[in-house]
Amino acid sequence: MATTTKDRILDTSAELFRRQGYMGTGLKQLVAEAGAPFGSIYHFFPGGKEELGAETIRRSGELYLQLFVAIAAEAPDAPSAVSDFFAGAAETLVETDYSDACPIATVALEVASTNDTLRQATADVFESWIDASTAYYTAAGLSDEKARALSLSILSLLEGAFIFSRAMRSTEPMRVTGAAASAMVREALAA
Protein backbone atom coordinates (compact mmCIF):
# COMPACT_ATOMS: atom_id res chain seq x y z
CA MET A 1 0.00 0.00 0.00
CA ALA A 2 2.85 2.34 0.90
CA THR A 3 4.50 1.50 -2.43
CA THR A 4 1.29 2.22 -4.28
CA THR A 5 0.96 5.70 -2.83
CA LYS A 6 4.59 6.46 -3.62
CA ASP A 7 4.18 5.21 -7.20
CA ARG A 8 1.02 7.26 -7.60
CA ILE A 9 2.84 10.38 -6.42
CA LEU A 10 5.70 9.73 -8.84
CA ASP A 11 3.39 8.99 -11.78
CA THR A 12 1.47 12.20 -11.07
CA SER A 13 4.60 14.33 -10.72
CA ALA A 14 5.95 12.94 -14.01
CA GLU A 15 2.70 13.87 -15.73
CA LEU A 16 2.60 17.35 -14.19
CA PHE A 17 6.27 18.02 -15.05
CA ARG A 18 5.60 17.08 -18.68
CA ARG A 19 2.52 19.30 -18.84
CA GLN A 20 3.62 22.35 -16.84
CA GLY A 21 7.23 21.96 -15.74
CA TYR A 22 8.84 21.79 -12.30
CA MET A 23 8.44 25.39 -11.20
CA GLY A 24 4.78 25.45 -12.24
CA THR A 25 3.95 22.32 -10.23
CA GLY A 26 2.90 22.90 -6.62
CA LEU A 27 2.88 20.16 -3.99
CA LYS A 28 -0.77 20.86 -3.12
CA GLN A 29 -1.87 20.27 -6.72
CA LEU A 30 0.35 17.19 -6.82
CA VAL A 31 -1.17 15.47 -3.76
CA ALA A 32 -4.69 16.45 -4.87
CA GLU A 33 -4.20 14.86 -8.32
CA ALA A 34 -2.42 11.84 -6.86
CA GLY A 35 -5.17 11.35 -4.25
CA ALA A 36 -2.54 11.21 -1.52
CA PRO A 37 -2.38 12.94 1.90
CA PHE A 38 -0.08 15.98 1.95
CA GLY A 39 2.14 14.43 4.63
CA SER A 40 2.91 11.47 2.39
CA ILE A 41 5.21 13.66 0.26
CA TYR A 42 7.56 14.24 3.19
CA HIS A 43 7.12 10.65 4.37
CA PHE A 44 8.40 9.27 1.07
CA PHE A 45 10.61 12.20 0.13
CA PRO A 46 12.13 13.74 3.28
CA GLY A 47 13.96 16.23 1.05
CA GLY A 48 10.61 17.58 -0.17
CA LYS A 49 9.98 18.81 -3.69
CA GLU A 50 13.62 18.65 -4.75
CA GLU A 51 14.02 14.99 -3.75
CA LEU A 52 10.68 14.13 -5.36
CA GLY A 53 11.81 16.00 -8.49
CA ALA A 54 15.10 14.15 -8.72
CA GLU A 55 13.39 10.75 -8.27
CA THR A 56 10.74 11.66 -10.85
CA ILE A 57 13.44 12.59 -13.35
CA ARG A 58 15.42 9.37 -12.80
CA ARG A 59 12.31 7.18 -12.92
CA SER A 60 10.94 8.85 -16.07
CA GLY A 61 14.35 8.58 -17.70
CA GLU A 62 14.44 4.84 -17.00
CA LEU A 63 10.90 4.35 -18.37
CA TYR A 64 11.80 6.16 -21.59
CA LEU A 65 14.92 4.06 -21.97
CA GLN A 66 12.82 0.89 -21.59
CA LEU A 67 10.37 2.24 -24.16
CA PHE A 68 13.16 2.65 -26.71
CA VAL A 69 14.50 -0.84 -25.94
CA ALA A 70 11.01 -2.30 -26.42
CA ILE A 71 10.49 -0.48 -29.73
CA ALA A 72 13.99 -1.42 -30.96
CA ALA A 73 13.36 -5.09 -30.12
CA GLU A 74 10.27 -5.12 -32.36
CA ALA A 75 11.86 -3.20 -35.28
CA PRO A 76 13.52 -5.04 -38.19
CA ASP A 77 16.57 -2.71 -38.19
CA ALA A 78 18.06 0.42 -36.60
CA PRO A 79 16.61 3.00 -39.06
CA SER A 80 13.14 1.50 -38.54
CA ALA A 81 13.56 1.56 -34.76
CA VAL A 82 14.27 5.30 -34.92
CA SER A 83 11.36 5.91 -37.31
CA ASP A 84 9.02 3.95 -35.06
CA PHE A 85 10.12 5.87 -31.94
CA PHE A 86 9.48 9.27 -33.54
CA ALA A 87 6.15 8.03 -34.98
CA GLY A 88 5.12 6.83 -31.52
CA ALA A 89 6.04 10.23 -30.06
CA ALA A 90 3.92 11.99 -32.70
CA GLU A 91 0.97 9.70 -31.97
CA THR A 92 1.24 10.32 -28.22
CA LEU A 93 1.37 14.09 -28.80
CA VAL A 94 -1.92 13.97 -30.71
CA GLU A 95 -3.59 11.61 -28.22
CA THR A 96 -2.68 13.84 -25.26
CA ASP A 97 -3.49 17.15 -26.97
CA TYR A 98 0.24 17.94 -27.26
CA SER A 99 0.90 17.71 -23.52
CA ASP A 100 2.70 14.38 -23.21
CA ALA A 101 6.26 14.86 -24.41
CA CYS A 102 9.64 14.33 -22.79
CA PRO A 103 9.32 14.57 -18.99
CA ILE A 104 12.96 15.55 -18.57
CA ALA A 105 13.54 18.37 -21.08
CA THR A 106 11.30 21.02 -19.51
CA VAL A 107 12.80 20.47 -16.07
CA ALA A 108 16.32 20.31 -17.54
CA LEU A 109 15.94 23.78 -19.09
CA GLU A 110 14.25 25.22 -15.99
CA VAL A 111 16.82 24.02 -13.46
CA ALA A 112 20.10 23.90 -15.45
CA SER A 113 21.32 27.18 -13.98
CA THR A 114 19.41 27.28 -10.68
CA ASN A 115 19.37 23.85 -8.97
CA ASP A 116 22.45 21.68 -9.31
CA THR A 117 20.91 18.60 -7.65
CA LEU A 118 18.14 18.48 -10.24
CA ARG A 119 20.47 19.48 -13.09
CA GLN A 120 22.69 16.51 -12.18
CA ALA A 121 19.65 14.20 -12.22
CA THR A 122 18.77 15.35 -15.76
CA ALA A 123 22.41 15.02 -16.86
CA ASP A 124 22.58 11.46 -15.47
CA VAL A 125 19.43 10.49 -17.36
CA PHE A 126 20.72 12.01 -20.60
CA GLU A 127 24.08 10.24 -20.21
CA SER A 128 22.25 6.94 -19.64
CA TRP A 129 20.27 7.46 -22.85
CA ILE A 130 23.39 8.42 -24.81
CA ASP A 131 25.28 5.38 -23.45
CA ALA A 132 22.46 2.96 -24.28
CA SER A 133 22.02 4.44 -27.73
CA THR A 134 25.78 4.39 -28.37
CA ALA A 135 25.91 0.70 -27.41
CA TYR A 136 22.99 0.05 -29.78
CA TYR A 137 24.81 1.63 -32.76
CA THR A 138 28.18 0.05 -31.97
CA ALA A 139 26.39 -3.32 -31.93
CA ALA A 140 25.13 -2.38 -35.41
CA GLY A 141 28.73 -1.82 -36.56
CA LEU A 142 29.68 1.81 -35.85
CA SER A 143 32.82 2.93 -34.03
CA ASP A 144 32.32 4.25 -30.48
CA GLU A 145 32.96 7.82 -31.59
CA LYS A 146 30.55 7.69 -34.54
CA ALA A 147 27.91 5.88 -32.50
CA ARG A 148 28.06 8.53 -29.75
CA ALA A 149 27.87 11.40 -32.25
CA LEU A 150 24.93 9.76 -34.00
CA SER A 151 23.19 9.23 -30.66
CA LEU A 152 23.60 12.88 -29.68
CA SER A 153 22.17 14.01 -33.00
CA ILE A 154 19.17 11.66 -32.94
CA LEU A 155 18.33 12.56 -29.34
CA SER A 156 18.73 16.30 -30.09
CA LEU A 157 16.41 15.98 -33.10
CA LEU A 158 13.85 14.27 -30.86
CA GLU A 159 14.04 16.81 -28.03
CA GLY A 160 14.01 19.74 -30.43
CA ALA A 161 11.01 18.30 -32.28
CA PHE A 162 9.09 18.02 -28.99
CA ILE A 163 9.59 21.77 -28.49
CA PHE A 164 8.40 22.72 -32.00
CA SER A 165 5.54 20.20 -32.09
CA ARG A 166 4.16 21.25 -28.70
CA ALA A 167 4.47 24.99 -29.42
CA MET A 168 3.02 24.72 -32.94
CA ARG A 169 0.46 22.05 -31.98
CA SER A 170 1.48 20.08 -35.03
CA THR A 171 3.05 16.70 -35.64
CA GLU A 172 4.93 18.09 -38.65
CA PRO A 173 8.20 18.75 -36.75
CA MET A 174 8.14 15.27 -35.20
CA ARG A 175 7.34 13.59 -38.54
CA VAL A 176 9.94 15.54 -40.51
CA THR A 177 12.73 15.09 -37.96
CA GLY A 178 11.81 11.40 -37.62
CA ALA A 179 12.44 10.96 -41.35
CA ALA A 180 15.72 12.91 -41.06
CA ALA A 181 16.83 10.87 -38.03
CA SER A 182 16.06 7.60 -39.73
CA ALA A 183 17.97 8.68 -42.87
CA MET A 184 20.89 9.74 -40.69
CA VAL A 185 21.06 6.28 -39.11
CA ARG A 186 20.76 4.55 -42.51
CA GLU A 187 23.60 6.64 -43.97
CA ALA A 188 25.85 6.17 -40.94
CA LEU A 189 25.43 2.40 -41.10
CA ALA A 190 25.96 2.30 -44.88
CA ALA A 191 29.21 4.36 -44.69
Place this chain on the structure above:
Amino acid sequence: MATTTKDRILDTSAELFRRQGYMGTGLKQLVAEAGAPFGSIYHFFPGGKEELGAETIRRSGELYLQLFVAIAAEAPDAPSAVSDFFAGAAETLVETDYSDACPIATVALEVASTNDTLRQATADVFESWIDASTAYYTAAGLSDEKARALSLSILSLLEGAFIFSRAMRSTEPMRVTGAAASAMVREALAA
Protein backbone atom coordinates in the same frame (compact mmCIF):
# COMPACT_ATOMS: atom_id res chain seq x y z
CA MET B 1 13.93 57.69 -21.02
CA ALA B 2 10.64 55.79 -20.97
CA THR B 3 11.90 53.67 -23.86
CA THR B 4 15.11 52.96 -21.98
CA THR B 5 13.26 51.62 -18.93
CA LYS B 6 11.04 49.46 -21.10
CA ASP B 7 14.05 48.09 -23.00
CA ARG B 8 15.83 47.39 -19.73
CA ILE B 9 12.82 45.47 -18.44
CA LEU B 10 12.63 43.43 -21.65
CA ASP B 11 16.37 42.71 -21.71
CA THR B 12 16.23 41.57 -18.10
CA SER B 13 13.16 39.39 -18.62
CA ALA B 14 14.83 37.76 -21.64
CA GLU B 15 17.90 36.99 -19.55
CA LEU B 16 15.87 35.65 -16.63
CA PHE B 17 13.68 33.48 -18.89
CA ARG B 18 16.81 31.96 -20.43
CA ARG B 19 18.34 31.28 -17.03
CA GLN B 20 15.34 30.16 -14.99
CA GLY B 21 12.24 30.01 -17.19
CA TYR B 22 8.94 31.89 -17.08
CA MET B 23 7.36 30.25 -14.02
CA GLY B 24 10.55 30.69 -11.98
CA THR B 25 10.80 34.42 -12.75
CA GLY B 26 8.98 36.71 -10.33
CA LEU B 27 8.13 40.32 -11.13
CA LYS B 28 9.86 41.52 -7.93
CA GLN B 29 13.14 39.93 -8.96
CA LEU B 30 12.66 41.28 -12.47
CA VAL B 31 12.25 44.94 -11.48
CA ALA B 32 15.08 44.63 -8.94
CA GLU B 33 17.51 43.31 -11.59
CA ALA B 34 16.27 45.80 -14.19
CA GLY B 35 16.62 48.68 -11.72
CA ALA B 36 13.07 49.76 -12.52
CA PRO B 37 10.19 50.77 -10.22
CA PHE B 38 7.61 48.01 -9.70
CA GLY B 39 4.83 50.15 -11.17
CA SER B 40 6.68 50.48 -14.47
CA ILE B 41 5.81 46.86 -15.32
CA TYR B 42 2.08 47.67 -15.37
CA HIS B 43 2.75 51.03 -17.01
CA PHE B 44 4.47 49.42 -20.00
CA PHE B 45 2.61 46.10 -19.86
CA PRO B 46 -0.97 46.63 -18.68
CA GLY B 47 -1.57 42.90 -19.08
CA GLY B 48 1.12 42.21 -16.46
CA LYS B 49 3.47 39.25 -16.55
CA GLU B 50 1.69 37.52 -19.44
CA GLU B 51 1.92 40.56 -21.72
CA LEU B 52 5.53 41.14 -20.71
CA GLY B 53 6.21 37.44 -21.38
CA ALA B 54 4.67 37.55 -24.85
CA GLU B 55 6.63 40.69 -25.80
CA THR B 56 9.87 39.21 -24.44
CA ILE B 57 9.33 36.08 -26.53
CA ARG B 58 8.61 38.04 -29.73
CA ARG B 59 11.53 40.42 -29.17
CA SER B 60 14.00 37.64 -28.37
CA GLY B 61 12.79 35.69 -31.38
CA GLU B 62 13.44 38.69 -33.63
CA LEU B 63 16.94 39.23 -32.16
CA TYR B 64 17.87 35.59 -32.77
CA LEU B 65 16.61 35.81 -36.32
CA GLN B 66 18.79 38.89 -36.89
CA LEU B 67 21.75 37.04 -35.37
CA PHE B 68 21.35 34.22 -37.87
CA VAL B 69 21.00 36.68 -40.76
CA ALA B 70 24.19 38.46 -39.62
CA ILE B 71 26.14 35.21 -39.33
CA ALA B 72 24.83 33.96 -42.69
CA ALA B 73 25.86 37.23 -44.38
CA GLU B 74 29.46 36.71 -43.22
CA ALA B 75 29.67 33.00 -44.10
CA PRO B 76 30.98 31.83 -47.50
CA ASP B 77 28.15 29.29 -47.96
CA ALA B 78 25.11 27.72 -46.28
CA PRO B 79 26.90 24.78 -44.58
CA SER B 80 29.44 27.24 -43.09
CA ALA B 81 26.65 29.55 -41.89
CA VAL B 82 25.11 26.66 -39.96
CA SER B 83 28.50 25.58 -38.57
CA ASP B 84 29.23 29.12 -37.47
CA PHE B 85 25.86 29.53 -35.76
CA PHE B 86 26.29 26.33 -33.71
CA ALA B 87 29.91 27.27 -32.90
CA GLY B 88 28.74 30.68 -31.69
CA ALA B 89 26.09 29.04 -29.52
CA ALA B 90 28.72 26.75 -27.97
CA GLU B 91 30.99 29.72 -27.27
CA THR B 92 28.17 31.68 -25.62
CA LEU B 93 27.28 28.68 -23.45
CA VAL B 94 30.84 28.53 -22.10
CA GLU B 95 31.10 32.29 -21.63
CA THR B 96 27.86 32.42 -19.64
CA ASP B 97 28.50 29.28 -17.57
CA TYR B 98 25.85 27.40 -19.60
CA SER B 99 23.04 29.80 -18.77
CA ASP B 100 22.63 31.73 -22.03
CA ALA B 101 20.81 29.52 -24.48
CA CYS B 102 17.57 29.89 -26.43
CA PRO B 103 15.23 32.31 -24.64
CA ILE B 104 12.14 30.77 -26.23
CA ALA B 105 12.52 27.01 -25.69
CA THR B 106 12.20 26.92 -21.89
CA VAL B 107 9.09 29.10 -21.95
CA ALA B 108 7.68 27.14 -24.90
CA LEU B 109 7.88 23.87 -22.96
CA GLU B 110 6.57 25.43 -19.75
CA VAL B 111 3.51 27.11 -21.27
CA ALA B 112 2.59 24.87 -24.23
CA SER B 113 -0.24 23.20 -22.32
CA THR B 114 -1.10 25.88 -19.77
CA ASN B 115 -1.12 29.37 -21.35
CA ASP B 116 -2.36 29.69 -24.90
CA THR B 117 -1.42 33.37 -25.32
CA LEU B 118 2.23 32.61 -24.57
CA ARG B 119 2.16 29.34 -26.49
CA GLN B 120 0.95 31.27 -29.55
CA ALA B 121 3.81 33.78 -29.12
CA THR B 122 6.38 30.94 -29.10
CA ALA B 123 4.68 29.31 -32.11
CA ASP B 124 4.76 32.62 -34.03
CA VAL B 125 8.48 33.02 -33.32
CA PHE B 126 9.23 29.45 -34.38
CA GLU B 127 7.20 29.88 -37.59
CA SER B 128 9.13 33.08 -38.35
CA TRP B 129 12.44 31.23 -37.93
CA ILE B 130 11.24 28.31 -40.07
CA ASP B 131 10.00 30.70 -42.80
CA ALA B 132 13.26 32.70 -42.85
CA SER B 133 15.36 29.56 -42.90
CA THR B 134 13.18 28.01 -45.62
CA ALA B 135 13.62 31.13 -47.77
CA TYR B 136 17.37 30.92 -47.19
CA TYR B 137 17.58 27.32 -48.46
CA THR B 138 15.22 27.86 -51.39
CA ALA B 139 17.50 30.75 -52.42
CA ALA B 140 20.34 28.21 -52.28
CA GLY B 141 18.45 25.95 -54.70
CA LEU B 142 16.18 23.63 -52.69
CA SER B 143 12.47 23.08 -53.30
CA ASP B 144 10.08 24.66 -50.77
CA GLU B 145 9.24 21.29 -49.26
CA LYS B 146 12.88 20.20 -48.89
CA ALA B 147 13.93 23.60 -47.59
CA ARG B 148 11.22 23.54 -44.91
CA ALA B 149 12.08 19.98 -43.84
CA LEU B 150 15.77 20.88 -43.66
CA SER B 151 14.95 23.98 -41.59
CA LEU B 152 12.88 22.00 -39.10
CA SER B 153 15.70 19.48 -38.69
CA ILE B 154 18.45 22.07 -38.26
CA LEU B 155 16.40 24.07 -35.75
CA SER B 156 15.46 20.91 -33.84
CA LEU B 157 19.12 19.87 -33.67
CA LEU B 158 19.95 23.31 -32.27
CA GLU B 159 17.19 23.37 -29.66
CA GLY B 160 17.87 19.78 -28.63
CA ALA B 161 21.59 20.49 -28.31
CA PHE B 162 20.85 23.44 -26.00
CA ILE B 163 19.00 21.06 -23.66
CA PHE B 164 21.83 18.48 -23.58
CA SER B 165 24.66 21.03 -23.40
CA ARG B 166 23.06 22.96 -20.54
CA ALA B 167 22.15 19.82 -18.55
CA MET B 168 25.54 18.16 -19.12
CA ARG B 169 27.49 21.41 -18.82
CA SER B 170 29.40 20.44 -21.94
CA THR B 171 29.77 21.87 -25.43
CA GLU B 172 30.00 18.34 -26.86
CA PRO B 173 26.30 18.11 -27.83
CA MET B 174 26.42 21.54 -29.52
CA ARG B 175 29.68 20.76 -31.36
CA VAL B 176 28.57 17.31 -32.51
CA THR B 177 25.11 18.43 -33.66
CA GLY B 178 26.68 21.46 -35.37
CA ALA B 179 28.80 19.12 -37.47
CA ALA B 180 25.75 16.95 -38.23
CA ALA B 181 23.64 19.99 -39.14
CA SER B 182 26.31 21.36 -41.45
CA ALA B 183 26.70 17.96 -43.15
CA MET B 184 22.92 17.75 -43.55
CA VAL B 185 22.86 21.11 -45.35
CA ARG B 186 25.81 20.15 -47.56
CA GLU B 187 24.15 16.88 -48.59
CA ALA B 188 20.77 18.50 -49.21
CA LEU B 189 22.34 21.12 -51.51
CA ALA B 190 24.46 18.51 -53.33
CA ALA B 191 21.48 16.21 -54.00
